[in-house]
Amino acid sequence: xxxxxxxxxxxxxxxxxxxxxxxxxxxxxxxxxxxxxxxxxxxxxxxxxxxxxxxxxxxxxxxxxxxxxxxxxxxxxxxxxxxxxxxxxxxxxxxxxxxxxxxxxxxxxxxxxxxxxxxxxxxxxxxxxxxxxxxxxxxxxxxxxxxxxxxxxxxxxxxxxxxxxxxxxxxxxxxxxxxxxxxxxxxxxxxxxxxxxxxxxxxxxxxxxxxxxxxxxxxxxxxxxxxxxxxxxxxxxxxxxxxxxxxxxxxxxxxxxxxxxxxxxxxxxxxxxxxxxxxxx
Amino acid sequence: xxxxxxxxxxxxxxxxxxxxxxxxxxxxxxxxxxxxxxxxxxxxxxxxxxxxxxxxxxxxxxxxxxxxxxxxxxxxxxxxxxxxxxxxxxxxxxxxxxxxxxxxxxxxxxxxxxxxxxxxxxxxxxxxxxxxxxxxxxxxxxxxxxxxxxxxxxxxxxxxxxxxxxxxxxxxxxxxxxxxxxxxxxxxxxxxxxxxxxxxxxxxxxxxxxxxxxxxxxxxxxxxxxxxxxxxxxxxxxxxxxxxxxxxxxxxxxxxxxxxxxxxxxxxxxxxxxxxxxxxxxxxxxxxxxxxxxxxxxxxxxxxxxxxxxxxxxxxxxxxxxxxxxxxxxxxxxxxxxxxxxxxxxxxxxxxxxxxxxxxxxxxxxxxxxxxxxxxxxxxxxxxxxxxxxxxxxxxxxxxxxxxxxxxxxxxxxxxxxxxxxxxxxxxxxxxxxxxxxxxxxxxxxxxxxxxxxxxxxxxxxxxxxxxxxxxxxxxxxxxxxxxxxxxxxxxxxxxxxxxxxxxxx
Numbered sequence: 001x002x003x004x005x006x007x008x009x010x011x012x013x014x015x016x017x018x019x020x021x022x023x024x025x026x027x028x029x030x031x032x033x034x035x036x037x038x039x040x041x042x043x044x045x046x047x048x049x050x051x052x053x054x055x056x057x058x059x060x061x062x063x064x065x066x067x068x069x070x071x072x073x074x075x076x077x078x079x080x081x082x083x084x085x086x087x088x089x090x091x092x093x094x095x096x097x098x099x100x101x102x103x104x105x106x107x108x109x110x111x112x113x114x115x116x117x118x119x120x121x122x123x124x125x126x127x128x129x130x131x132x133x134x135x136x137x138x139x140x141x142x143x144x145x146x147x148x149x150x151x152x153x154x155x156x157x158x159x160x161x162x163x164x165x166x167x168x169x170x171x172x173x174x175x176x177x178x179x180x181x182x183x184x185x186x187x188x189x190x191x192x193x194x195x196x197x198x199x200x201x202x203x204x205x206x207x208x209x210x211x212x213x214x215x216x217x218x219x220x221x222x223x224x225x226x227x228x229x230x231x232x233x234x235x236x237x238x239x240x241x242x243x244x245x246x247x248x249x250x251x252x253x254x255x256x257x258x259x260x261x262x263x264x265x266x267x268x269x270x271x272x273x274x275x276x277x278x279x280x281x
Numbered sequence: 282x283x284x285x286x287x288x289x290x291x292x293x294x295x296x297x298x299x300x301x302x303x304x305x306x307x308x309x310x311x312x313x314x315x316x317x318x319x320x321x322x323x324x325x326x327x328x329x330x331x332x333x334x335x336x337x338x339x340x341x342x343x344x345x346x347x348x349x350x351x352x353x354x355x356x357x358x359x360x361x362x363x364x365x366x367x368x369x370x371x372x373x374x375x376x377x378x379x380x381x382x383x384x385x386x387x388x389x390x391x392x393x394x395x396x397x398x399x400x401x402x403x404x405x406x407x408x409x410x411x412x413x414x415x416x417x418x419x420x421x422x423x424x425x426x427x428x429x430x431x432x433x434x435x436x437x438x439x440x441x442x443x444x445x446x447x448x449x450x451x452x453x454x455x456x457x458x459x460x461x462x463x464x465x466x467x468x469x470x471x472x473x474x475x476x477x478x479x480x481x482x483x484x485x486x487x488x489x490x491x492x493x494x495x496x497x498x499x500x501x502x503x504x505x506x507x508x509x510x511x512x513x514x515x516x517x518x519x520x521x522x523x524x525x526x527x528x529x530x531x532x533x534x535x536x537x538x539x540x541x542x543x544x545x546x547x548x549x550x551x552x553x554x555x556x557x558x559x560x561x562x563x564x565x566x567x568x569x570x571x572x573x574x575x576x577x578x579x580x581x582x583x584x585x586x587x588x589x590x591x592x593x594x595x596x597x598x599x600x601x602x603x604x605x606x607x608x609x610x611x612x613x614x615x616x617x618x619x620x621x622x623x624x625x626x627x628x629x630x631x632x633x634x635x636x637x638x639x640x641x642x643x644x645x646x647x648x649x650x651x652x653x654x655x656x657x658x659x660x661x662x663x664x665x666x667x668x669x670x671x672x673x674x675x676x677x678x679x680x681x682x683x684x685x686x687x688x689x690x691x692x693x694x695x696x697x698x699x700x701x702x703x704x705x706x707x708x709x710x711x712x713x714x715x716x717x718x719x720x721x722x723x724x725x726x727x728x729x730x731x732x733x734x735x736x737x738x739x740x741x742x743x744x745x746x747x748x749x750x751x752x753x754x755x756x757x758x759x760x761x762x763x764x765x766x767x768x769x770x771x772x773x774x775x776x777x778x779x780x781x782x783x784x785x786x787x
Contacts, residue, residue: 038421058787123767140768143776230755233779244787248416249395253787 027262033255042252049256059257062241065234069148069219073155074212078205080156081163086193088164089171099168102161113158114225121150121226147232155219162215163208170204171197199279206276213268217261315432319659322352323651327408328390330359332642336460336664337408339674344663351656356404358390359383384754387411398422398650405651406661409457409644415532415747417646418456424647425454429658441665441682445639448745452533458661459641460670461679464594464742465520468624473501473588481741482631485521489559492588496559505587508555509563509764513757517560518551518764520591522756523746524632532747535785539778545770548763563764589627594680597735598694600626601727605695626734629741636744642679673702680735691731695724755780 034049036042053059088098105113120126121141128138141150174197182192220239223231229244230236238261245254325341327333334357341353391412397403398417407423417423430436445462446455467488469477477491492503506517513519522529529544530537538544554560599621631637645664647657663669670686673693681687693699696719720728759777762768768776 056786058783061783140772230780230784232776233783236783241787244784247392247395248413248787249399249420250787251399 027258030251030255031259033251034259036252038252049252050260053253053256053260056253058236059238059241059253061233062236062238065148065236066217066238069151069155069235069237070213070216072148072152073216073219074209076152077156077159077163077212078208081160081167081208082201084160085164085167085171086197088168099161099164102164104161105158106161110221110225114222117150117154117222118226142227143232145232145234147227148234151219151223151235154222155216158219158222159212159215162211166204166208166211167201170201174200202279203276206272210269210272214265217265311428311432314655315429315658317655319348319656320350321653321656322354323405323653323656323660324354324356325406325408325645325660326356326358326394326404327410328357328359328387328412329408329410330357333357333408333410336643336669336674339672340660340664340669343669344660347663348656348659353660358393359386387750398648401650403648403650405648405653405657407646407648409646411750413749413751414457414646415451415749418451418454422649423456424649424651424654425456426458426647426658426661427455429647429654430455433658433662436662440667440684442680442684442739444740444742445641445682445745448639448743449641449644451747457644457646458665459644459682460665461643461681462594462639462641462739462742463679464629464637464639464738465591466594466597466629466738467589467627468592468600468621469589469627470586470623471625472623473499473586477625477627479626480628481737482635482637483628484631484633488589488627489554493557493559496588500558501586501588502561503554503559503588505561505585505590507561507564508551509565509760511565511757511761513753516564517554518548518760519757520630521547521551523638523748524630526746526748530749530752530781530785532749532752532785537778537782537785539774539781540771544777545774548760548770548773552764565761565765583621590621590624592624594735594738596621597626597738598691598731600624601731601734602695602724605721605723605727629738631741637741638744638746639742640745673699680739687735688728688732691735692720692724692728695728695731696720751784752781755784 035044035046037045037048084102088095091098118125122128123138123140125141127141132138139146141147178196178200179192182196187195217239220237220243223235223237224240224243227235229240229247231240238257242254242257242261245251245257325337327337334355337353337355337357341355344353345351394403394407394412407417414423430438442462445459449455449457449459451457467483469479469488469491471477473495474491480487489503495501496503504517506515506520508516509518510516525543525547529539551560552563555562629637643664645661647654647661651657665683667683667685667689670681670683671689671693673690681690690699693702756777759773759780763770763773
């Protein structure tokens, strides 16, 4: 056992070194800025920056929006992908084709994808064209409260395939014998779904939730490309705040916000793993 | 357990090393700085490559001669301006399009300077052409020039236009030193309204009241401006907006008020002016096409008559010299036009708070990271010196901040010397006509009258607004939706309120 452990270290080492040099070390350095009043020749100010950050109205807005966005996207994404993967699982033919279709959005570069969504939702875009033709009045999709739904739609469209693949793998790994035994005992389809599929998918759910949470932070790229650095207030995310802090050279606020984010993600991850362990037991 | 302690210690050590050295704040001793010698190398960085660069390069040469052992590097990032000339019947039309009107290039320059400053470096002197100086001042990255002024026995306050310097102070500190100032004044066409009551300060409403009946019967527009124009800084909307700017955006106190009704009211008012035929309708076509200018278009524009016109202080001298037969040049700012033959000075535009705005063409700040602040300050002072300011280089049309240079520049403008220099600087051949540097008695008289008016107007200037490129761009982009009819005034106001609020409170 000890030998295996020793060997494992050598396999982990290359990526561990890279991770430490390019992620951990810069993070620790940036942590230093979070406790200074200004980046050059600054004074140590304890938690002043953190207090300031939580009092900052733009940050509060970003925090709230990110939470709302995650609260909408993560469950919605898992529900949709679970539904679709169950359907794909039960389809008799062209299984791979269906999976592939949902994977396509993942491999389309953001740039070209953004172009498509802009065409759809622009003020004189495709959807407004249909609405106007049907006799309605055009909606400013990206400059009103609708913007949040547009972004949720884009997020789900983009990340559905990824979760589907994970869930199909999870579903496939459930031994067929369980279902057979259940049907022998007279269980309905719904019952076997509820008592076999769902419980056995819990580890996969934890993984997909985690990936969705992380991916929901990545949606910034698309929002930024569609609406710029100051979008409608309902889709102003934490990343907007951090990106803007970077470009306006406010390193203290930037690093403070990063620190809070890292702590937040760590807590979420720890919480999810705890849930998984409890359910597994 | 052992492992956790070790890694914990490791993290703590690294964290402490990064924090070490940040504990003490050094207090800069300006007296000591001012007692040191002017020597060594400094760098000046600017974006603009037209006015700033030529002025700086000339100044750098003269400065190096005056202070042996110094070296001044000039860095500029903007593209060269596009200069197109057309000639017809002894007239030359020069259209200068600022090549630096590229937003991406500007943003790149700003972020480059930001990064340099953040890493503790950057040029010693920063030209405040596109940089958001108030942010630098807030973050302590610009020197308060008062520290140098107070410790410099050679600095004579009376040499500079005091109210201009005072009005450019920010939160009690003098972070920028403007080299010059420009302001707008209104003129009225005396052939259309002979009895217009000219006064020192007036409002748009005064002009409209005096001209609206005439305008209705003759069909001439009151103002030549478009209600809105994609070409920045030229529309009637922007003029009216910047007049009440601090009501909407108060950068110093981080207050934003677009939704209070005043802004929507302003949009509606400007639109109603266009609808009443008092100003030109909004121009919402692409900036590139609206910028095209030809001699024909120039001539048509010149034949147009308007009741009143916005004029820049650049043209103020022409008001006094046009009957002298001296060769003068008319500087046509983008967006203005019309015959200026019968124009008389109507007065300065002020808002309801009695504020009269001015602006500058050039100004400079000193980087707090500079290792050679003594030389940097001396160079800034040199840029504002009589010698440089009366050289007729750089921005010869704006009014020098240096009081001694004002008269010299004015007489150069009157004799036509300034114009020749400018033609030479932009690579145009002169007409071979030598200009006399001596003033004729009539010219002497014109100079006296001009200086008197200039002095009177200068004393009335009291407001310099801290603008932010980013906010200005948000406004101009969003307001377009109102003039194209895509959004109502309230919708535009609401969008701007949330965007600008987000930006300012970040």
